[in-house]
Amino acid sequence: MLPATFKLCAGISYRHMRNMTGLRKNAMVAIHHELNRLAGPGSSNWINQVRRRSSFLSARIEEEQGYSEQEMSYVKQEGHQHSSANKTAGPLKLCLQYLFNTPPQANGDKVLSKMLPDIGKVFKLEVMLEQHPDDLYNELVGNMEQMGEWNPNVKKVKILQKIGKETMVTHEVSAETPGNVVGPRDFVSVRCAKRRGSTCFLAGMSTKHPTMPEQRGVVRAENGPTCIVMKPCAEDPNKTKFTWLLNIDLKGWIPKTIINKVLSQTQVDFANHLRQRMANNVSMEMAHAC
Known part of the structure; x- marks a missing residue:
């Protein structure tokens, strides 16, 4: 048989x-x-x-x-992305390879970076957060469209389409940097949100969607393979080891030194704004309990 x-x-x-x-x-x-x-x-x-x-x-x-041909294209992009030069793995696999196989070199006190073949510069932020991974996952995935309320670097996030339980297509608009050194950018991304045991993964990369063509007055930037990994701290499982790998092409004529500074600062700012958001959530829960 x-x-x-x-x-x-x-x-x-x-x-x-x-x-x-x-x-x-x-x-x-x-x-x-x-x-x-x-x-x-x-x-x-x-x-x-x-x-x-x-x-x-x-x-x-x-x-x-039950998926349409278009929906399946987004699910497949989550796993594999074909370039004109070669075939590279999807965002989650690439990011995990980078996490475990290629230790980055220091680029400042808190953010690390490394040049990867066929991808470009990847920035890595690794911090410890006081919340459980499930709470962070619920905020970053379940309340994704509310991110503009607590992160001043983001104007809005909108879910354009959901495909199954783990995959979605989103449109994000970033705010301009102080002094408008880098103007507003927008992104259309396919994202996957996965749980594997006690670890949560959020991965994504740029795509195209028929309902969101390029917008006048906003530069359409591109997310390369990008991933957030949230894992319980070994010493205290109620805390989270938060790792964010970021690869972005901002487009436009911007010196690399400015791009590197902006992206690394964006990661540090995001962690601080997320901490404040989670602390505010706890305060609101305590106030409602009283």
Whole structure:
């Protein structure tokens, strides 16, 4: 049974068959059932690994059903982005590779940076916040459109489209910097919000959306692979190790020294404004409880 099933699954390697969702689903479900039969008390590690993988793929195929072609393009962009030069991983994978495999070099007291091939300069902010990751996740994802209320560097954030539970397309407008050194910018981004155990991931990069073409009087900037990772502190799980990787092309004729200063300061300011926002939320909850 298993060899025949792998022949069925091999069919999806052909382009015209790979687009047949029903065939993909049936193949993965059949493999999963067959591996369940083979795997017993003495089953090898590779069988257990393939079982987990086939189960994951079956779940992803289930999620894909019912999506339009446009919606699927955003879901796929979350995982992979094709450039004219090569194929690079999606924003979350790239950011995680950077986090764990390439220690950055200091660029100031609090913000680190590193040049990455095919991406450019990535800025890294790492701070400790007093709140639990779930509370921060609820604020940054659940109350995303309210960000302009507490972060003066942001004019507004609007969700243009939601695709499933983890993916959305947003439009953000930034405020001008002091002295209007850098004028207002806007971004259209595809974002994914994921939880893996006690760790929360928020990743995104620029995209296009039919309801939000470029706006007159505002420069359309581009988000490269960008990611926020929120992980409970090892010493105190009610606190959060907050890591933000930022890669942006602001467009326009701006000296690199100014761009580097603006982006690194934006990260530091964001952390401070977020701390204040969370402290205000606690104060309001206490006031309502009285």
